[in-house]
Amino acid sequence: MEVRVQNLRKEFGRFPALVDVSLDIHSGELIALLGPSGSGKTTLLRLIAGLESPTEGTIFFGDEDASTKTVQQRNIGFVFQHYALFRHMSVLDNVSFGLKVRPGKNRPPADEIRRRALDLIELVQLSGLENRYPAQLSGGQRQRVALARAMAVKPSVLLLDEPFGALDAQVRKELRKWLREIHDRTGYTTVFVTHDQEEALELADRVVVLNQGVIEQVGTTDEIYDHPISPFVYGFIGQSNCLNVSLASGEIWFEDRPIGLRAANEPDGPASLYFRPHNVELFDGSGGCLAGRVTASRRVAGTRHLELDIGKSSVEIELSPEQASSADRARIAFRPMKWKLFRGNDSVCGFASNSNHPRARTEIRFKMGRKFRVEGQRE
Numbered sequence: 001m002e003v004r005v006q007n008l009r010k011e012f013g014r015f016p017a018l019v020d021v022s023l024d025i026h027s028g029e030l031i032a033l034l035g036p037s038g039s040g041k042t043t044l045l046r047l048i049a050g051l052e053s054p055t056e057g058t059i060f061f062g063d064e065d066a067s068t069k070t071v072q073q074r075n076i077g078f079v080f081q082h083y084a085l086f087r088h089m090s091v092l093d094n095v096s097f098g099l100k101v102r103p104g105k106n107r108p109p110a111d112e113i114r115r116r117a118l119d120l121i122e123l124v125q126l127s128g129l130e131n132r133y134p135a136q137l138s139g140g141q142r143q144r145v146a147l148a149r150a151m152a153v154k155p156s157v158l159l160l161d162e163p164f165g166a167l168d169a170q171v172r173k174e175l176r177k178w179l180r181e182i183h184d185r186t187g188y189t190t191v192f193v194t195h196d197q198e199e200a201l202e203l204a205d206r207v208v209v210l211n212q213g214v215i216e217q218v219g220t221t222d223e224i225y226d227h228p229i230s231p232f233v234y235g236f237i238g239q240s241n242c243l244n245v246s247l248a249s250g251e252i253w254f255e256d257r258p259i260g261l262r263a264a265n266e267p268d269g270p271a272s273l274y275f276r277p278h279n280v281e282l283f284d285g286s287g288g289c290l291a292g293r294v295t296a297s298r299r300v301a302g303t304r305h306l307e308l309d310i311g312k313s314s315v316e317i318e319l320s321p322e323q324a325s326s327a328d329r330a331r332i333a334f335r336p337m338k339w340k341l342f343r344g345n346d347s348v349c350g351f352a353s354n355s356n357h358p359r360a361r362t363e364i365r366f367k368m369g370r371k372f373r374v375e376g377q378r379e
Contacts, residue, residue: 001156008057017043019213032204039210077155081162083142085134092130098153120148140171160192241315245273260288263374275336277318289335341374
């Protein structure tokens with residue numbers, strides 16, 4: 001089932017939770033709504049489900065206007081973060097519930113309900129547990145029951161609101177792979193909300209990045225990570241560094257010196273330079289590059305993360321242990337290999353802008369109205 005959202009606006013009192021949102025969700029697609037708290041992702045999901053009514057705009061299921069239809073009429077499967085299972089019902093009864101409460105003419109025979117429920121219990125890898133109660137299950141098992149219950153009614157669209165948010169990190173990782181496999185086998189059009197970028201990038205066919213009620217970017221996981229179109233997306237997706245720089249005759253300057261990067265045919269003036277911590281190369285000297293004093297160093301799996309003070313700014317770079325051991329322990333000269341330049345955005349740059357990063361210390365704020373962006377890569 002294809003879902004189309006056109007010019008959707010949702011206000012709570014005077015607060016606009018969504019502003020002129022349009023989105024096409026392809027049939028059979030697994031799409032992630034990603035953004036920080038308050039970005040509007042859960043509001044958009046609830047509007048698609050029919051749990052909220054839009055202030056303006058239209059929602060289509062296929063070619064049919066579903067904006068005024070109830071949840072039941074939309075035939076939605078909804079999975080909540082905290083399972084919402086019936087404690088007094090067994091796994092089998094929980095999965096069967098949606099079918100048993102259907103009106104008589106739409107309710108399958110009892111043996112058909114039981115067969116369908118058992119098939120789904122097997123699909124979500126809980127065979128043998130059909131007579132247990134929710135209190136006798138782990139968190140991951142409860143979430144599987146919730147998903148099986150949502151699929152039992154053969155929904156037009158499957159919606160998941162932070163389905164793994166209440167689970168520990170290891171269980172989340174296991175269920176991500178499992179959910180992707182379930183989706184590929186069933187082919188449901190699936191939309192899930194998450195604030196976990198790793199989860200979105202690992203699971204989704206496409207990612208919708210929201211910020212303050214507006215869609216910042218829609219794209220494949222590679223497009224979102226490798227080619228962000230706004231300072232917010234670059235700062236929110238993955239780890240990144242941002243430096244306030246200036247352009248002069250097509251050359252990029254940091255503070256009072258050129259750093260060996262060029263943005264040809266662009267007007268002079270202030271800009272913001274973005275690059276990933278792992279996209280850097282080291283230099284022996286400090287001419288035509290960036291140089292910083294090492295203020296912290298830590299091992300993260302197979303890499304070493306170094307925090308550097310470079311003039312009035314701080315950045316983080318990621319090196320292999322061999323590179324880090326061969327580099328000057330006090331001062332390191334480097335240059336971004338892949339980078340992006342934004343002009344006219346009035347950004348406040350800091351380092352490690354991803355809020356999920358354990359050492360993040362600066363929040364990056366942006367005003368819209370960027371004039372252009374320039375991507376670069378070292379030959």
